[in-house]
Amino acid sequence: MKRKRIILIVLLVLICSGCIPKSYIEQLGIITAVGYDMAGEKSIRGTMVMYQFDPSTTSASQVVTSEAATSKGLRFEANRMTSHRLVSGQVRLELFQDQLAAKGMTRYMDTLERDAKVSDMGLLGVSEVPTADLLKINNSKESSNSGESIKKMIEKSVDNDVLPDATIRTFMHDYRDAGIDPTLPMLSSKEDTVMISGLALFKDDRYTAKISPQETFYLLLLKEEYKDGQFQLQLPDEALKEFHKDTPGPSEEGPLHVSLHEIDSGLNIQPKQGDPTEQDVKVTMEARLLEITKDVDLKNKKAIHKLEEEIEKKVKSDLEQFMNVLKENQVDPVGFGKAYNAKNRENRVTNENWRQQIPNLNVSFDVNLKLLRHGTVE
Amino acid sequence: MNTNLIIKPDKAVEAFYLFFIVHTLQIGAGLMGVPRIIFTESEADSWIAILLAGIYLHFVAWIMILILRKYDNADIIGIQCDVFGRWLGAVLGMVYVLYLFSILLSVIKNYIEVVQVFIFPEIPLWLMSSFLLSLMIYAVLGGFRVVVGTSFIFFLLTIWMVFTLAQPISYMDWDHFTPVFHTGFLDLMKGAYKTAYSVLGLEILFFVYPYIKNKQKISLPVHAGLALTTFLILLVTVVSIGYFSPEQLKETVWATLSLFKIISYPVVERFDFIAIALWMMVIIPNIVLFCWALIQSLNRLFQLPEKPSLYGVALLLFLASILIEYRVHIDKLTDWTSTLGFWLVFIYPVILYPLVLIRKRFRKENSI
């Protein structure tokens, strides 16, 4: 009996003295999105979208802006402006202004990675306009929080194969891995609406160039991340002239556009032994024709073949053009260096030596398209 | 001291449980950080290093079973005294005691460290260690059957976490593994050697053997346990190598736990918090079994009564765990234990076996 009493007393003492600082959610300002802007030469401006729960206000989400030299300093500064303790355990979105991103992102992200509280599945993005403006746009009705709606927008685009993966994990992985450079979605605003304007290319962790959504499609194709999505191509006007139907319709004039639904794509990057700058890329696509702006006789097998050939030609030339963009900017978001490393023991690519070799990169493409179906109308 | 032990049948357990005893003892604090340790040495070919270590593991287990089968019902303390004589045997027994104590300490310290880094930076050391030690005392007081039961039940309750790795697996980059055999042989061996700390625990066989009912059947469960351990380490390392870029992995101390960071379910946003808390259930069978072996050896060596020595050991562990505060010291302790463990668990049995054979022959000739 005496022993039981001792155990009880020990337990009570433990409960009383072993307490750890509590973080009740109603006393926290839970940051869900952060935006970083340039404020001056040495300082940055941070915009934090957060939830803070107050019985008196109806809207739970708030936006706070502060200036400091480091990202942790931003939080410290912002803490002086809120009634709630700011915490970063629910951060799901981090946006960087393009000017700031051009100076290198990792110095702001290092704290993200080291802090075990921050989820690796958060999203990253670069913005052409100050992020403060983006995060203060609160036009979305279905989402109570502007950070949340931007996050949903990026997530949707990644799911629909319009953008490559934009998680912190993937960014850090591509940044640290040899022979590949990271990419991030590029955001912009137009008439008080946030929109995805393209894709930001990175040289290591520094933002260098922006590519258009059309070019993003070719990047996705080369990263083999394009599994299920739609794309449009403009072919030469007279490419399919011989197969036009006899009855001339109103659509006879004007450029030839085709719209395709990609069902499956395959990719094979074959670097030359011992030389990372010589690469053969084979792209195979299986697609479904959705739309064609000219009246082509699709019953004709030859017409289909011709169409396939034309598209292949177009894709190939676009890919080559796209490679020139990459070479100009000395970036390798596709991971040609990595592909070489995976197959070669000699002359291995490292983060340092690959950068100089990118302009010498010589990639030959071989595109193979199969148009499997062409809709309900023939 | 008697070489052989006399065990009451109601204290003994079936050989079947050796699978859980061996396996739960091997999987513990080590698994949380093992990918980085092996990867630093063997790079992309770490999986070969692990397989090599696994094969050697089976070999050692085979030798250990051969040694034990030379006696009727002996444990390592008894065997050492039989082979080396009373004094040298006692000294070697003390080495085991020291080893068990330091591995207990390092397991506890490493887990507390993880909790402090991932969940509660502010949780006091003494609180965490008194949690773990009180559970340890409570289980060890229940006797051998409860000790074995702990390892069995807690294994069942934690093994499902393996399946949550499916999410990180979907993020794997297989390019990180090719080209195969890129790493030199020496680095492979180093990687295999570094695997040692994660697979320490095999030595428990030397202690529990007398408590097994059907001794002729022990090979299968022991080897199956070892195979599962090797498989888990292989899985975790392979997933980590694929998931992280090589440079990242070299900097990620607890790669396994970082893998859990991206797992999220509709009801739980961050699975890593649950996983780290649940990891306590992986740790408990560990410390309970090691502590039981420690108490057992003290009892065999010095006839110390079990209850007071249990409290004494717990108190010492408590004090030691409070006194070691710096990360650097924990690393040093882990390294030291790992080196000692390597020699004691992986090399020593191979030396001991011929000695036992010689001793037995010598005996026989003497008796004729």
Added chain:
Amino acid sequence: MEHSTLPLQLDNYLNTLKQQFNESPDLVQKVFHIKGQEVVIHFISYQIKKDRLERELLESLTKSDKPWSVHDLQNKIPLASSQTVSSMDQIAEHIIHGNVVVYLPGEKEAVAFLLPQQQTRALDRAETESLVFGPQLAFTESLVTNLNVIRWRLDTDDLVVEKLIVGDRIKSEVRVVYLKSLANEENVDTMRQRISDLKVSEVEDTSVLGQLIEDSSSSIFPQLINTELPDRFCNSISKGRIGVLVDKSPTALIGPMTLFSFFESTEDLYMRWNMGTFIRLLRFIAMALSIILTPMYVAALTYHYEIIPTSLLVSLGQSRAMVPFPPVLEALLLEMLIELLREAGARLPTKVGQTMGIVGGIVLGQAAVKAGFTSNILIIIIALSALASFTAPSYLMGTAIRIIRFPMIILAGAWGLIGITFALSFILIHLLKQKSLGRPYLAPIYPFQWKDINDSLIRLPFQKNDTRPLNVMPEDTSRYDQLKAAEKKDVDPS
């Protein structure tokens, strides 16, 4: 007492007996003069059946044509149960138990005829362990009736009913029931010995006896099952377990038991196997939820805001912002409220109790949220875990689960997820250490018994379930031949 042994003369005898009964007004003493012989009859008026006394005893007594002797009394009176007694103490005891004692003054022995009248209720439907599907009968307070029911259900001469007496001051009759060819000898010995070793002045009820003979009385988990269902009792007996009945108690004890048997209901057997398995698994999930849910809420809201899904964060935060207490206190208050409702409902008469439930559940719950006393999500969680805890077929186990929640909530409030894991680990180790009649409590999980998983955690078709639970160590483990049981005897000519 000086005149405590027979033979005694009439006056002396009457006086002694009167004193023995503290001059009780209920003691009837009647002296008949039959053929010149004095015959004394004693009984307590309300303890015997008067009509039988008159019809069967007095009639034949008075009709005799020659003087009675002790031998004649035993043989010629048409009553089956008669016994000779020789001391005054014995006479008194028999009278108390509903005997009519006939004494011929001067003789060495008196004769006691058993004509008891017991006030018992008729066999009734089960209340606390009611079944939807299956036998509805429940035990009553009368040992004789209960034994009668058991004999009727277990119609075999293999059934052993051992009689033991417990209690120094107030004696209770205890019966140990088992099947001789099945029950493990060791188990029977343990049970018998534990009961006969008891040194208590009285045993109020079966559940009291159960607590007295349990393996560990400090544990919150019951180790022997207390049931009011004869079908459950007999089902256990037929699997080789041992039952205990106590006179004047409407429940029976069964042992040895395992943790999982507290979640079994005989209903699972009466239903088809897949339904039975589903419902059994549902109960386990319910128990796990019941224990985990509230502590998880407390832990997440006190420490681990990171694990809350983003979609839930806003609604949780907004409802929490109204509440002035920390989550631990909030949860404890609400848990107390539920316990209060349950307790009040149990104490009140059934009709009022139902109103209570509605008032408490709906009105209080709604008002509490409106007044900012608790968050509405917690109300859902608490109600769900309370509901889950009531799914345990054993009332004691359900209560144990509900009580365990309180320390769990406190630990979760103090150390978050670490506290919860600590508590769970502690409970598991505790369960590992428990035993029931010396048999492991956590069987068939530990020690692991593959064949016992069936019919403890799940329930397979009877054709597959060919062994009795091995953890009970029955003398004969096989129930029937699997192949033969599976054989179907169709009359279909094809």
